[in-house]
Amino acid sequence: MKEYQLEITQSVDYPRCRIYRDFVHTLISDRTLRAGPNSHLFHYTVLCTYANFRTSYLRMDGITYTIRPGEWLCRVSDLMTWFRVRFQHQALAILSSLQQLRLITFSKLERGPLIRYRILAWRTHNTVLDYNCPCQKESGFFFMPISITSKFAGSYRFSELDIILDMWLSTIYKDQGVIGSDLGPVVYYRNGTGNPIISFSELAQRWGRSKSSVGRLLKKLSKLGYISLVSFPGRCGSVIYLNHYLSVMFQVDDVLIGKEDVAMQFNIKIKLPDDPLPADDFPLHTKLYVSKELLCVPKQHISIIVHETAKPLANQGFQCFKCAKAHIKLSPLSVDCQGTNHLSGDLPDQIQMDLVVHCGAGGTAVHFSLSISPAGTIHFERSGMNVCAK
Incomplete structure (x- = not known):
């Protein structure tokens, strides 16, 4: 019997996103999140949540109505509850705004305060079933x-x-073209760079808010557990990961996003002190050996770098960095391995080294390629791994 492996992804090239109805109902009932009179994206999503995906019959006030795919019939009081407004004219004004945007059409029936609306592009993005059957509004x-x-x-x-909803629709998971998407569902606004780092000023322009308002809002969503916000120093920007995305979209366990793991994906920047302490003052569980050919970088600095990078690597599952029997060895890469000899010259643009972790029980445990630039940016690439026998 053939064995198949299922891989869960949310690709950047896919033009649609699944929206689960129970997730929308959670947003409707969550009163800690605010909705405005012009929340067009939220209002449109709510109307899509109740739209039929096949023909059904609905009996209201003694009359049976035929509801076709992409349509729904409801009372004005229902719209007031969904849209979080107090008066009927406010709910009707929201429908008029969406109709002017050519997203829906609606009509008010003469018998009773009933509203019949239709999603215009429903058949373009959703499969329409031919048979008649009641449509569930709480699931699917x-x-x-x-x-x-x-x-x-x-x-x-x-x-x-x-x-x-804007972040939910823009989330990518395990797409090779988007940096950091293999760690978890990351918000990426498809700007063609493949880099999800975004600044508060860009978000302020997109959301029609001020930078300070964006900062306060993201902190609020982080405290409420909706997102994991990873901010980088200076003007680099921030990376936003969505919590509970995997459990809602794919019914699998959510992943815990660590800031150290994210920093490894986007390169690490370490500030080195002007007067570094001796290497022994930066204790590692492992022993560090540095080749004499790497004198262009002080051994004290290398000790700090390895100490800082060992923590995220250990969080990623490389427990050898926590083992007291392990030995870390740094040596320069040969010209054939690195393509260009970056060690030549007085001020090299980048130094490429070979980092090997030897297990005390014998054998090579982990093998990395380490690149260091004068700006303090470090990049790790795992070039191989051999499991040592203990």
């Missing part, structure tokens, strides 16, 4: 196009619920 999912976010971006002031 529907597809929303990613392009809907660009339609709303920068056009109005996003509410907190709009921002949650």
